[in-house]
Amino acid sequence: MAAMSPQPRPQRAHDAPAGSGEPDARQLTEAVTRLRRSLRASIRTDYPWESLPMAQVELLQALAEHSPARVGDLATRQRLAFSTVSGLVTQMINTGLVARATDPKDRRASAVTLTDTGRHQLAAWNAAHEQRLSSALQALPDEDRAAIRAALPALLRIADLLGPDAPEGR
Numbered sequence: 001m002a003a004m005s006p007q008p009r010p011q012r013a014h015d016a017p018a019g020s021g022e023p024d025a026r027q028l029t030e031a032v033t034r035l036r037r038s039l040r041a042s043i044r045t046d047y048p049w050e051s052l053p054m055a056q057v058e059l060l061q062a063l064a065e066h067s068p069a070r071v072g073d074l075a076t077r078q079r080l081a082f083s084t085v086s087g088l089v090t091q092m093i094n095t096g097l098v099a100r101a102t103d104p105k106d107r108r109a110s111a112v113t114l115t116d117t118g119r120h121q122l123a124a125w126n127a128a129h130e131q132r133l134s135s136a137l138q139a140l141p142d143e144d145r146a147a148i149r150a151a152l153p154a155l156l157r158i159a160d161l162l163g164p165d166a167p168e169g170r
Contacts, residue, residue: 042132055088060122068111097121
């Protein structure tokens with residue numbers, strides 16, 4: 001039986017030679033996507049207790065920044081359908097991560113807040129991710145760590161430009 005030659009792997013943006021005209025946006029998209037996927041997979045391996053779905057983590061993060069919040073405001077901020085956020089909030093109420101109460105600004109409406117359990121779960125999630133990233137950063141050469149440190153302000157500005165508070169048309 002003849003030996004089969006291995007299939008060539010698809011070229012990725014980071015494989016492109018310097019100066020090949022590969023767009024920065026494509027490379028950044030790939031880097032962010034791979035980083036998120038790697039973090040999600042590694043956190044479940046290194047910290048098997050971590051079982052929160054990403055959508056719930058992101059709602060906890062949004063509530064940590066803006067709480068109390070109406071479900072509609074959360075849906076807008078997260079760019080999700082109202083029904084999706086409403087379902088997530090119901091699940092999170094059932095697990096004790098958030099609570100629903102009368103909106104202090106409008107007694108006719110309700111608002112969602114983090115519970116102590118939700119705050120502790122988010123803190124544990126953040127700590128686990130920071131520990132995982134810290135280990136990976138320490139495995140890099142000094143020049144890579146310096147490059148990442150130098151890029152952080154620009155990456156945060158990109159996040160702000162893409163975030164829910166960004167002006168339309170960006």
